[in-house]
Amino acid sequence: MYEVILIGLNHRTAPLEIRERISFPEEDLTLYLKRLSNLPSLTEGLILSTCNRVELYGIAKNSEGVVNELKEFLAHQHNLPLPAIENTLYILKGEEVVRHIFRVASSIDSMVVGEPQILGQLKRAYRLAHTARTTGILLNKLFHKAFSVAKRVRTETSIGNRAVSVSFVAVELAKKIFGHLEGREVLIIGAGEMCELAAQYLTRGGVKKVIVSNRTWERALNLAEKFNGEAIPFTEFPNSLLRVDIVISSTGSPDFILRKEVVSRIIKERKHRPLFFIDIAVPRDIDPQVNSIDNIYLYDIDDLQEVAEVNVKNRQQEARKAEDIVAIEVEKFCRWHQSLDVFPTIVSLLQKLDEIRAKELQKTLSSLPQLSEKERAALEKLTNSIVKKMLHDPITLLKQTNKDSEGVLYVDIVKKLFKLDEE
Amino acid sequence: MINVFFFKVTLVLYLAGTVAYLIYLLFMHERTAWAGRLLLGLGFLSHCLTLVMRYIEAGHTPVVNLHESLSFFSWAIVGSFFIFHYRYRVDIMGALISPLALLLIIWAATLPKAVIPLPPSLRSYWLPIHTTFAFLGNAIFAVAFCSGVMYLIQERLVKSKRVGPLSKRLPSLEVLDEINYRSLTIGFPLLTIGIVTGSIWAEYAWGSYWSWDPKETWSMITWLLYAALLHQRLAVGWRRKKAAIMAIVGFGAILFTFLGVNLLLEGLHSYSEWFR
Numbered sequence: 001m002y003e004v005i006l007i008g009l010n011h012r013t014a015p016l017e018i019r020e021r022i023s024f025p026e027e028d029l030t031l032y033l034k035r036l037s038n039l040p041s042l043t044e045g046l047i048l049s050t051c052n053r054v055e056l057y058g059i060a061k062n063s064e065g066v067v068n069e070l071k072e073f074l075a076h077q078h079n080l081p082l083p084a085i086e087n088t089l090y091i092l093k094g095e096e097v098v099r100h101i102f103r104v105a106s107s108i109d110s111m112v113v114g115e116p117q118i119l120g121q122l123k124r125a126y127r128l129a130h131t132a133r134t135t136g137i138l139l140n141k142l143f144h145k146a147f148s149v150a151k152r153v154r155t156e157t158s159i160g161n162r163a164v165s166v167s168f169v170a171v172e173l174a175k176k177i178f179g180h181l182e183g184r185e186v187l188i189i190g191a192g193e194m195c196e197l198a199a200q201y202l203t204r205g206g207v208k209k210v211i212v213s214n215r216t217w218e219r220a221l222n223l224a225e226k227f228n229g230e231a232i233p234f235t236e237f238p239n240s241l242l243r244v245d246i247v248i249s250s251t252g253s254p255d256f257i258l259r260k261e262v263v264s265r266i267i268k269e270r271k272h273r274p275l276f277f278i279d280i281a282v283p284r285d286i287d288p289q290v291n292s293i294d295n296i297y298l299y300d301i302d303d304l305q306e307v308a309e310v311n312v313k314n315r316q317q318e319a320r321k322a323e324d325i326v327a328i329e330v331e332k333f334c335r336w337h338q339s340l341d342v343f344p345t346i347v348s349l350l351q352k353l354d355e356i357r358a359k360e361l362q363k364t365l366s367s368l369p370q371l372s373e374k375e376r377a378a379l380e381k382l383t384n385s386i387v388k389k390m391l392h393d394p395i396t397l398l399k400q401t402n403k404d405s406e407g408v409l410y411v412d413i414v415k416k417l418f419k420l421d422e423e
Numbered sequence: 424m425i426n427v428f429f430f431k432v433t434l435v436l437y438l439a440g441t442v443a444y445l446i447y448l449l450f451m452h453e454r455t456a457w458a459g460r461l462l463l464g465l466g467f468l469s470h471c472l473t474l475v476m477r478y479i480e481a482g483h484t485p486v487v488n489l490h491e492s493l494s495f496f497s498w499a500i501v502g503s504f505f506i507f508h509y510r511y512r513v514d515i516m517g518a519l520i521s522p523l524a525l526l527l528i529i530w531a532a533t534l535p536k537a538v539i540p541l542p543p544s545l546r547s548y549w550l551p552i553h554t555t556f557a558f559l560g561n562a563i564f565a566v567a568f569c570s571g572v573m574y575l576i577q578e579r580l581v582k583s584k585r586v587g588p589l590s591k592r593l594p595s596l597e598v599l600d601e602i603n604y605r606s607l608t609i610g611f612p613l614l615t616i617g618i619v620t621g622s623i624w625a626e627y628a629w630g631s632y633w634s635w636d637p638k639e640t641w642s643m644i645t646w647l648l649y650a651a652l653l654h655q656r657l658a659v660g661w662r663r664k665k666a667a668i669m670a671i672v673g674f675g676a677i678l679f680t681f682l683g684v685n686l687l688l689e690g691l692h693s694y695s696e697w698f699r
Binding site: 272 | 661
């Protein structure tokens with residue numbers, strides 16, 4: 001039985017330094033996918049690499065062996081010794097992976113629950129793998145299902161509104177401080193998934209210029225390009241605090257990247273022109289003490305959610321609703337997956353055809369009462385061997401293909417052709 | 424005494440406007456802000472008539488006793504509010520301005536309203552020039568005071584992350600700071616002209632430009648306060664919170680110069696001495 005395997009790390013399990021080293025740049029992803037699919041025990045593979053998570057999805061028969069192969073692949077591709085990353089990894093199998101991917105797609109697993117970027121990133125990762133032909137029937141089905149679960153969660157719960165309302169609140173607050181946003185400049189530090197959305201709202205609100213700073217230069221460039229903005233090296237960002245008005249930070253650094261002393265100095269140099277910090281990172285990027293400085297306003301993600309009047313009770317309720325949807329869909333998917341096992345399929349195929357044969361034979365025999373016992377036995381034998389002969393090749397094929405992952409495709413088709421599900 | 428009739432009408436309208444604005448502050452219905460503005464506006468028109476009538480009746484600018492001065496100051500404050508409201512649409516400032524104007528005019532109502540013939544020393548065209556500039560400057564600073572108070576409230580709300588309906592109604596910090604700046608740059612020249620013309624007039628009337636009577640001393644203190652604020656603002660970049668606090672402190676000095684000096688200290692400008 002082919003099983004789906006996942007190894008990965010995210011903002012909760014791995015520190016920023018490792019996440020940065022491990023990430024797969026999108027432009028080289030096809031190459032990595034090819035290498036991934038060359039792993040001996042892997043039959044399908046997919047790489048998801050975002051700012052907050054790196055995950056390898058695979059289909060394999062021998063899950064024990066493939067876990068080690070995947071781990072080594074991850075370390076090896078980035079020239080890291082395996083022990084350096086091993087304890088930051090999570091390894092999921094079968095049903096756990098299904099639940100995980102459904103939760104990731106629905107943005108329940110995100111740093112900012114409900115942020116919509118992750119679904120797009122997931123779709124891009126899937127498209128790349130699909131184009132590189134490293135996915136097969138199982139991953140295809142899994143990801144398509146994940147997308148539809150995400151859609152269901154989005155329409156049936158208010159989780160998705162949360163990120164939008166958080167961005168909306170950020171813009172409203174900026175307007176409370178600055179009056180209007182025309183001509184203002186915004187600095188994005190890090191490239192967390194939520195940053196982009198907030199920046200989008202701010203530019204729509206009139207912000208003139210977007211400056212992006214990221215430890216990874218390419219990411220800074222990519223995001224800056226989206227807003228016709230400017231990318232600056234990560235070490236330079238404190239200098240640009242002198243010119244910008246709004247700062248959105250989401251680096252996922254374990255420590256504060258901005259401390260009170262630095263900000264106190266900066267506000268003096270700015271001649272006390274106000275500065276609005278939006279800290280979306282978990283854990284926080286900016287020392288909360290900063291808020292006590294005159295003309296500095298600091299809101300973290302909890303503050304924003306509170307202002308957005310997404311009260312805690314409602315939040316928990318909607319999260320539970322989303323988890324329920326995921327649970328139902330996981331069960332459905334697993335039932336489908338189990339049904340792809342080849343031997344039960346062969347058995348039920350044989351059963352079904354034998355039932356048809358027996359029924360039709362009975363009809364014929366009852367209209368020919370004059371037949372002798374011997375003749376009856378001959379007819380029985382004849383029909384039996386017709387069915388057996390006709391099924392011989394398909395069953396051989398099913399058994400053969402069962403050795404590679406294509407088998408599930410045939411199983412699926414056979415089940416559909418013969419309507420084997422309807423018992 | 425037709426001016427007294429209009430004065431009473433003004434008082435009633437200011438009272439009604441204040442009530443409407445305070446209801447607006449409590450319940451935030453846009454309609455009540457509109458009503459407050461209308462009532463205060465009608466009150467202002469009636470107030471204009473009061474002043475014109477009194478001018479005609481007395482034959483001089485009605486600012487020579489405390490009743491007249493309070494009424495005139497109240498008129499100037501309401502007028503300044505409408506000028507700023509026209510530019511910045513700050514309805515909620517009405518909830519601060521209208522009680523202030525009402526308080527002044529109620530106080531004026533309790534004082535003797537009889538027109539007193541002007542003593543010869545004050546019969547001069549410097550009287551309207553000096554007093555109008557001084558009062559207009561003070562009134563503009565009243566607006567700065569209100570914007571300062573509003574700034575501190577809004578700043579408190581945004582800082583402590585309680586951006587509820589009140590914060591929504593208050594103008595943005597930027598706008599409040601701009602009002603502070605505007606009123607400073609308008610009010611300061613007016614005050615300066617008020618003091619300079621007063622000084623010139625003093626030379627004519629009393630034979631000396633500056634005689635350090637309490638009113639003059641306190642005017643100087645007030646002027647220095649605002650000069651310091653303007654300087655800090657332009658040169659050092661004191662804006663926003665510090666500027667707001669300064670505007671509040673400055674207005675305290677103005678009130679003392681205007682009222683405290685007259686009521687508590689003896690001097691050339693004192694109504695208590697001349698016109699009680």
